[in-house]
Every structure is written in structure tokens, then in C-alpha cells.
Amino acid sequence: FITSQETARHEGLPARVPTGKGPYADRFGGRLVLVTGAASGIGRATAFAFAEAGARIVAVDRDAEGAVRTAELARLTGARDAWAECCDVSDEQAMEKLAAKVAAEYGVVDVLVNNAGIGFSGSFMDTSTDDWRKVLDVNLWGVIHGCRTFGRQMAERGQGGHIVNTASAAAFQPTKALAAYATSKAGVLMLSECLRAELAGQGIGVSAICPGIVNTAITTSAGFAGVPEEEQRRLQEKTARLYGKRNYPPEKVAEAILRAVAEDRAVVPVAPEAHGMRFISRFAPRL
């Protein structure tokens, strides 16, 4: 028997998040937590964080193999149970099918983390219609589909719940190098605000998390690889000014998501230990 941490180290995967040992140990005992984009980066770390807190995990990703691996590791990390589902979040029908399947086989989701996303670099003028569609389809429509399908089930059940949407600091940091990406994330932020107001009376919390630059595949591979170096440096410096840190590991984002949900707060104010996470645009700085 090897621990997930050893497995993770062996495979070069992110190590598990230590938060489950703290105040949230078993806080989510048996709760059903669904994370999209769970095969990698922030999504995988978030699945591990909730697993450590005793949740049941549904790891969703279009990368089937990666999602299965996350589910396996989540079980080793302490999840009561964990399953993998292959789904493209931008496909409305597939998401509806998934929601029906999850409800029938595992139950209604208590915590939904709409995290799947793609990076894309390019100025407004240089971005083709197809690329605009691709980015908005995944980053914005993917979140809309998630909130609509799983959020509706939560509301109908009438026992509350939490939705956390992964936006980005790009949502309020204008940059000519990330026009489509930043626009999609600004949409996620406002969607979260509107939905929070709409669902507040039903005991469902809605948060948007706006990480700065996180060390994941999206920043190191195709995603932002096209952003000129000078612009990357400028963004990093902006992030560092705002958050006091240049890049931080996905586990820190996962920890912030877990804390927001565990403490039952839709809005988490900036705290030094949050390593630059800001929730909800109302607290966003003007640059």
C-alpha cells in the first residue's frame, strides 16, 4: 500500500493538499463533490483536497485517462469513494446526460467545482472567430452548462449546496495578449455574482475564484505559450504586486476552494495565507 503522496511524487503529479488534516478533516464525510477539469492542475488538486476531507469525488474531464487517475489517487487520499467521468463541458447535451447519470448513480451533488478551462493567447484583432468560439465554448459555456444542470438539481433537492467557478485574475486585469481568455473569465465572474444572488434564498452558495498565475499545464504549455515574454513578465509582476507572489502551486488554489466551501462563505476576503486568491469581483482592485 502506498500513499497518494508517494504515488504523486513518483509520477510527478501534484502532491496532496495537507488541509484535510486540519479543521476540515472529515468535514465533508460522504458529501458528493464534482470537479470538472479534474485530470490536471487545479482541478486535480481540488479533488485531492476534498478527498482528504472525506468527500465522495466525481472527477470529470475530457481527458478520460487523467480523470481515472485522479479518481484512483483521490481514493488513496481518503475519499469515501471516487469515480471518473469523461465529458466535454462545452457540450450541453453531454453535460445534461452526465448530470442525469451522476444523480441516478451517485446522488445529487453537494459541491460543484466548475473548473475546466483552456488557455488562449492573442490580441482581440488577431483572434479568429473560431478561436473566440472555442474559448467561450469551454470557459464560459462550460460553466453555464455546469451551473444549469447540476445547480438545478441542487435547487430542486432543496438542501442547499455550493458552487465554485474558476475564473481568473485575468477577469479584471486587462491585457491585450489575452483578449478572448480574459473576456471568458470576466463572464464567469459576473455569471457567478448573478447566480449567487439568485440562489442565496435557497441556501446555495456561489463563488468565483480568481487565481493569479498558477504553476499548471495551462501556463507552461499551449495555453499562454504564445504570450510574448515581455507581456508574460508584465502580467507576473502585476500578479506579484497584487498578491505578493509570482507563481504559486495549484494546491494553494485547492486549499482556498476547500476553505471557502467549508466555512460556508460565498465571499472569502483576501488573507495573506490565501496566497493571492480573490473571490468575487467586488473585492477586485482597480489597476
Ligand code: NAD
Ligand atoms: P490544466 O490545463 O492543468 O487543467 C485544465 C483541465 O481542464 C485539463 O485536465 C483539461 O483536460 C480540462 N479541460 C479542458 N477543456 C475541457 C473540456 N472542454 N471539457 C472537460 N475538460 C476540459 O490547467 P489549470 O491551470 O489547472 O486550469 C484550471 C482552471 O483554472 C481553468 O479554468 C483555468 O482557466 C483556470 N486558471 C488557471 C490559472 C493558471 O495560471 N494556471 C490562473 C487562473 C485561472
